[in-house]
Amino acid sequence: MTAPDPSSAERGAPLVAPNFITEIIERDLKVGKYHRVVTRFPPDPSGYAHLGHIFASFLSYRTAQQYGGQFNLRMDDTNPELAKQEYVDSIADDLRWMGLDWNGHFYYASDYFGRYYELAEQLVTQGDAYVDSVSAAEMSRLRGNAHTPGTPSPYRERSVAENLDLLRRMKAGEFRDGEHVLRAKIDLSSPNIKLRDPVLYRIVNHPHFRQGDAWHIYPTYDFEHPLQDAIEGVTHSMCSLEFTDNRAIYDWLMEKLGFEPRPHQYEFGRRGLEYTMTSKRKLRRLVEEGRVSGWDDPRMPTLRAQRRLGVTPEAIRNFAAQIGVSRTNRTVDLSVYENAVRDDLNHRAPRVMAVLDPLPVTLSGLSGETVLHLPYWPFDVIRDSPDGLVGLPGGERVPPEQAVRDVPLTPEIFIEREDFNPEPPKGYKRLTPGGTVRLRGAGIIRADHFETDDAGQVTRVHATLLGEDAKAGGVIHWVSAERALPAEFRLYDRLFRVAHPEGEHEAEDDDSAGPADSEAEGASAAPDDAAYLRYLNPDSLRVVRGFVEPSVAADPEDTRYQFERQGYFWRDPVDSRPGALVFGRIITLKDTWVKETPKAAQKEPKSSKVPAAPKAQGPSTPQKVQALSPEQEAQAARLVTQGAAEADARTLARDPQLLAFLDGAAPGATFGQVASWTVNDLATALRAGEVRVQAADLAPLAERLAAGELTTRVARDALARAAASGEAPLSIIEREGLNAGLSEEALRSAVQATLDANPDKVEAYRAGRTALMGFFTGQVMRATQGKADPQAVAAALTRALAEG
Structure with a gap:
C-alpha cells in the first residue's frame, strides 16, 4: 500500500496571513530600523508543550521565515522548583516535530544568569533598584490599587551600598525564601500598577536542574524577558495581550540599561480552544493523580499526546494558519481544530475495514475463500490516465496494484453487532431477518435466520450471498472471521464534557506567548480548587476488542487509516506490536458533539448540578456499549472510593481480567496510579496472559514516582520490564541503573566532549564570560540524558575549565 504523498504546500508550513504585526515589520525593514528580523518563542519548561503553544x-x-530572518527557541527556566530537563527535551522535540527549525539558536534563560545579575547590580548602582524586606502581603498592600496610589516601602530609600550588600548576600544564600526581594524603583503613583516598583529578583533556595546550587536568587519574567531579548538581538518580541501592561517595564529597562538596537514587544490576542485546558499546573495534576496515563495520553492537549494520537504536523500547522492574528482574545471552537485534522487525514488515510463489536455471520452460496481486490481510495482515485498510472488524492501517481489491497471473503465473516437487528426500528437500513444489505x-x-443465547442476545446470523x-438499501463493512487480525481498539473522545472546564477565564499559567513571572502568578492566579475535575468526561476512553482486515499487516506502522464508518485510526506507537495490535482512534468521521450539544449547554454550568455528558449520534455511538450494568456501576464506585480515576474505574469494572489483576493492589495513596497502569499500560498484555508481575508489587514503584524520585519514563520502563520478567520494578531500576547517575569517568568524558565541541565558548569563558557556565552545564546534562548530578557537573566543569 502506498499512501498519498502530501503536496508541497502541505509539506511546508502555511504562510502567516497579513496582520498588524507583519505591517509593523514591513515598515521597520523599509525605513532601515532593523536589517534583519529576529523573533523568539520562550516556553516555560515546567510541563510538556501543548495546543496553547502552537x-x-x-x-x-x-514570521521570521517569511522575512528571511532568524527564529530563536528559548527555555524560560527561571523557576527552579518546576523546570526540568525532561520538559526541555520534550518541548524541543515536539516543536521540531511540528516543523520548527531554530538553526542552532537554542537558548536557556539560565545561560545568562550571570549577565542578569551584573545588570541588576548596575540598576542598584544607578539608584534604579533597591532591596525590599517587607512581606509579600505588605508589598501588595503598599502598591495600592486602581484608585489609590502606592505607598513607599520603609526600605525604598536604602543607600546604594546597603542595597548592594544585601543583594550580594541574597545571591550568596544567606537568607530564607521571601525574606528579601530586589525591586525596580519606577513610579508608585503610576496608573499602570505594573510600574509600581515591580520585583526583579526573588530568593528561591532550591537547586536548578542546570545550575545546581550556584544560585539562590532568580530573575522574574519581567526582568529576564526583555534582557534576554536584547542580548540575543530579538527585534520583534511577540506576546499575548495579558502582557500589555508589562511592556512598560520592558521599555523602562531598555532605557535605563541603554540597550541599542532596542527590541520591542508587540501583543496579540490569545487563541484558546473549547473543551481544552492548557494550564500546565492543572495538566500536571491530571498526570500525578492518575486521571490520565501520562503527558502522552492521547486525550491530553499536549503535543506529545497529539503525536501519539496520530495527528500529523501538517494538520497542526494548517490549523495554526487558519485562526488568524488579531488584537483581541478569542476562544476557538474545538471543531475548527478537529476539522483541520479530518481534512488532513481524508487525503492521506487509505480506507480499510475493521469490526469493533463482532457478530459472526455464516454465509451460504460461497464455496471456499474468494480474494477481492478493493481500492484504498474508492471515491478519490483518478483511474483514467495515458501513462497507465493511478492518481492518488495527494497528487502522487502509482501503479494500479498499489492503489488496491487484497481482502479475503470467507464463509465465516464478522459484521458489527449493531448492523443486525431482529426487531428493526423504522428507517433501519441494515441487516434484518429476511432483509438484504450490501457487504462493502x-x-x-x-x-x-439467527441464533441467540439464553439471555436472548443474538450470537450468530446465517445468511445467503x-x-x-x-437490491439492498444499505451498505455495511465486514471482515473475514478466518483471516482477520485480532486487535484492541481505543476509542478516544474529548477529555472534558463542557466547553470551558476552567470557567470563562483563561488558564492563568499558560505560557503560550510568554510565561508569567512568579510575582504575577501569586497575585492573580485563581484558587487551586478542583472544580475542573468534575467536568472530566467519563467516556473519554472506551476500549474494545475486534478484528481488522489482514491487509494492514504489510503496511508501515505509521499508516493512518480510515476504518470505514468507524473513524480515523492508527497503530498506537507505544503499545501496539505484531501479534498484539492496538489501534487508537485519531478522530471520528463527523463531529458527534455538535448536534447533541446546544451552544447554551456548552458553557460552564452556573448551577452546582453537573449536566449529563452529551451523547454521540450515529451507528457506532459509544454510549450504547459504554453503559454499565448495576453490578458494574457498583464495582466502579468501589474502585473510585479506593482511589481510581473514574474513567479507569469504568474500564476496570467491565473487564474481569483487569479487575482480577487489580484486586491484588492495596487501597491507599498508590491505588490510583496502579489502576492507571493497569488500564493504560498493562491491559493488552494482561488480556494476552503475558503479565508476570503482581499488582501488589507496583505500590513501591508508585510511591517513588509520586515522591518525585523517578521520572515517568523510568517508571514506565521499569513497569514494562517487570511485567515481562516478573522481577520487582525497583529491583530492575537498581540492577540496571535506570535512575542512576553517571560514574566519575563517564562524567569526565561528557565534560571533555562538551568543551572539545565548543572551543570558542571555552575561550570566551576563560576570557571572563563566566555566564557560559550555564551553557556548558546544559550541554553536559543533555549529553548524559539528564543522568548526571547538576552539582557534580558544575564541579567537573569548573575543574576542567580551570585546567586550561
Whole structure:
C-alpha cells in the first residue's frame, strides 16, 4: 500500500496571513530600523508543550521565515522548583516535530544568569533598584490599587551600598525564601500598577536542574524577558495581550540599561480552544493523580499526546494558519481544530475495514475463500490516465496494484453487532431477518435466520450471498472471521464534557506567548480548587476488542487509516506490536458533539448540578456499549472510593481480567496510579496472559514516582520490564541503573566532549564570560540524558575549565 504523498504546500508550513504585526515589520525593514528580523518563542519548561503553544510558536517562527530572518527557541527556566530537563527535551522535540527549525539558536534563560545579575547590580548602582524586606502581603498592600496610589516601602530609600550588600548576600544564600526581594524603583503613583516598583529578583533556595546550587536568587519574567531579548538581538518580541501592561517595564529597562538596537514587544490576542485546558499546573495534576496515563495520553492537549494520537504536523500547522492574528482574545471552537485534522487525514488515510463489536455471520452460496481486490481510495482515485498510472488524492501517481489491497471473503465473516437487528426500528437500513444489505465490495446478502443465547442476545446470523442479483438499501463493512487480525481498539473522545472546564477565564499559567513571572502568578492566579475535575468526561476512553482486515499487516506502522464508518485510526506507537495490535482512534468521521450539544449547554454550568455528558449520534455511538450494568456501576464506585480515576474505574469494572489483576493492589495513596497502569499500560498484555508481575508489587514503584524520585519514563520502563520478567520494578531500576547517575569517568568524558565541541565558548569563558557556565552545564546534562548530578557537573566543569 502506498499512501498519498502530501503536496508541497502541505509539506511546508502555511504562510502567516497579513496582520498588524507583519505591517509593523514591513515598515521597520523599509525605513532601515532593523536589517534583519529576529523573533523568539520562550516556553516555560515546567510541563510538556501543548495546543496553547502552537499558535504563538507558529506565529513567531513563520514570521521570521517569511522575512528571511532568524527564529530563536528559548527555555524560560527561571523557576527552579518546576523546570526540568525532561520538559526541555520534550518541548524541543515536539516543536521540531511540528516543523520548527531554530538553526542552532537554542537558548536557556539560565545561560545568562550571570549577565542578569551584573545588570541588576548596575540598576542598584544607578539608584534604579533597591532591596525590599517587607512581606509579600505588605508589598501588595503598599502598591495600592486602581484608585489609590502606592505607598513607599520603609526600605525604598536604602543607600546604594546597603542595597548592594544585601543583594550580594541574597545571591550568596544567606537568607530564607521571601525574606528579601530586589525591586525596580519606577513610579508608585503610576496608573499602570505594573510600574509600581515591580520585583526583579526573588530568593528561591532550591537547586536548578542546570545550575545546581550556584544560585539562590532568580530573575522574574519581567526582568529576564526583555534582557534576554536584547542580548540575543530579538527585534520583534511577540506576546499575548495579558502582557500589555508589562511592556512598560520592558521599555523602562531598555532605557535605563541603554540597550541599542532596542527590541520591542508587540501583543496579540490569545487563541484558546473549547473543551481544552492548557494550564500546565492543572495538566500536571491530571498526570500525578492518575486521571490520565501520562503527558502522552492521547486525550491530553499536549503535543506529545497529539503525536501519539496520530495527528500529523501538517494538520497542526494548517490549523495554526487558519485562526488568524488579531488584537483581541478569542476562544476557538474545538471543531475548527478537529476539522483541520479530518481534512488532513481524508487525503492521506487509505480506507480499510475493521469490526469493533463482532457478530459472526455464516454465509451460504460461497464455496471456499474468494480474494477481492478493493481500492484504498474508492471515491478519490483518478483511474483514467495515458501513462497507465493511478492518481492518488495527494497528487502522487502509482501503479494500479498499489492503489488496491487484497481482502479475503470467507464463509465465516464478522459484521458489527449493531448492523443486525431482529426487531428493526423504522428507517433501519441494515441487516434484518429476511432483509438484504450490501457487504462493502462483496455483494448483497440476505439474512435467513439467527441464533441467540439464553439471555436472548443474538450470537450468530446465517445468511445467503446473493451477489449482485438483488437490491439492498444499505451498505455495511465486514471482515473475514478466518483471516482477520485480532486487535484492541481505543476509542478516544474529548477529555472534558463542557466547553470551558476552567470557567470563562483563561488558564492563568499558560505560557503560550510568554510565561508569567512568579510575582504575577501569586497575585492573580485563581484558587487551586478542583472544580475542573468534575467536568472530566467519563467516556473519554472506551476500549474494545475486534478484528481488522489482514491487509494492514504489510503496511508501515505509521499508516493512518480510515476504518470505514468507524473513524480515523492508527497503530498506537507505544503499545501496539505484531501479534498484539492496538489501534487508537485519531478522530471520528463527523463531529458527534455538535448536534447533541446546544451552544447554551456548552458553557460552564452556573448551577452546582453537573449536566449529563452529551451523547454521540450515529451507528457506532459509544454510549450504547459504554453503559454499565448495576453490578458494574457498583464495582466502579468501589474502585473510585479506593482511589481510581473514574474513567479507569469504568474500564476496570467491565473487564474481569483487569479487575482480577487489580484486586491484588492495596487501597491507599498508590491505588490510583496502579489502576492507571493497569488500564493504560498493562491491559493488552494482561488480556494476552503475558503479565508476570503482581499488582501488589507496583505500590513501591508508585510511591517513588509520586515522591518525585523517578521520572515517568523510568517508571514506565521499569513497569514494562517487570511485567515481562516478573522481577520487582525497583529491583530492575537498581540492577540496571535506570535512575542512576553517571560514574566519575563517564562524567569526565561528557565534560571533555562538551568543551572539545565548543572551543570558542571555552575561550570566551576563560576570557571572563563566566555566564557560559550555564551553557556548558546544559550541554553536559543533555549529553548524559539528564543522568548526571547538576552539582557534580558544575564541579567537573569548573575543574576542567580551570585546567586550561
